[in-house]
Amino acid sequence: MKIAMVVPPWFKVPPDGYGGIEVVVSLLTDGLVQKGHEVTLYSIASSVTKAHLYKFFDEEMKSCLDKPPSSFLNVALTHALGSYLEISRHKYDLIHDHTWKEGLCCAAFTDVPVVHTLHGPFDEENKKFYHLFKNRSRVHFITISGCQQISFPGLNYLGTVYNGIKFDKYPYSEEKEDYFFYIGRFNAEKAPHLACEAAKKLGKKLILAGKVHEKAEVDYFNQYIKPYLDDNITYIGELGHWSEEKMRLLSRGKSYLYPIQWEEPFGITMVEAMACGAPVITFKRGSAPEIVDHKVTGFVVNTMEEFVEAVKQVDIIDPRKCRERVEKMFTDKIMVDNYERLYIKALSS
Secondary structure (H helix, E strand, O other): OEEEEEOOOOOOOOOOOOOHHHHHHHHHHHHHHHOOOEEEEEEEOOOOOOOEEEEEEOOOOHHHHHOOHHHHHHHHHHHHHHHHHHHOOOOOOEEEEOOOHHHHHHHOOOOOOEEEEEOOOOOHHHHHHHHOOOOOOOEEEEEOOHHHHHOOOOOOEEEEOOOOEOHHHOOOOOOOOOOEEEEOOOOOOOOHHHHHHHHHHHOOOEEEEOOOOOHHHHHHHHHHHHHHOOOOEEEOOOOOOOOHHHHHHHHHOOOEEEOOOOOOOOOHHHHHHHHOOOOEEEEOOOOHHHHOOEOOOEEEEOOHHHHHHHHHHHHHOOHHHHHHHHHHHOEHHHHHHHHHHHHHHHHHO
């Protein structure tokens, strides 16, 4: 197949640090090339890929994420339109779009079949937008978890494909040190302050890692995280995606504390932690029950009291079960095979 792969312009592919979509697209694109497909990645100049590369912007546009919506949308639309205009000059069998509304606006006017992966959640405003595509037979949607598809029935869904990780890059260890960890974004939805609260209550060591760049992140960190920081609860900054420091944090920690407070479509960090043999303690929100097998690879809880109790009981979880679940369900090879299968389904429909 000849495939156009379109990603947002905020981060390069693969990213140095934060950038979950970009990591997934990197693994998918390179995996498709290895399987013999001709793929062109529509990204930015600094991206590295086994596919052909078309760049509209020369550098990462992540600084726009902290600017007014008009600036953010201008960059997003410019990148999407520029990519789709270039796509129109070639003959592709299929377009795989990983952007947001800007890409779908362009997809509505192409005759090439489009597969759009829904990387974000549905809210009421988004539902009105996506409702416009219910009768667009050439635009197909793929969800990244079952809960995401259930939240908005009726779209032209091809199926669900779980995000995968480069399994062999994640070291496994049954030797654990006496600390818990949180890795991810700092905001009220991810709620790392609740991890701090649990660690403080139980007198446990907690290591926090993740980016704190945008104003909203800085404000949240200063208000909700800083008051907890002491000798036991520490912040070590943002870690490179496959850095040695990150891998050691995940593989040697007793457990990943992930107290999400929103309907997250897919939490890739939970998969990364389990691959390293770290049980996950999280709330029953979004995709968490699909990723974490309750009392087998971690705990999926409903209340803060249950969260704290799970921290006490985490030693009953067998790290090998965590690793095995990822190998069975969440590798890049499984992800690539599943996308390839759905591409064929889209072209035959």
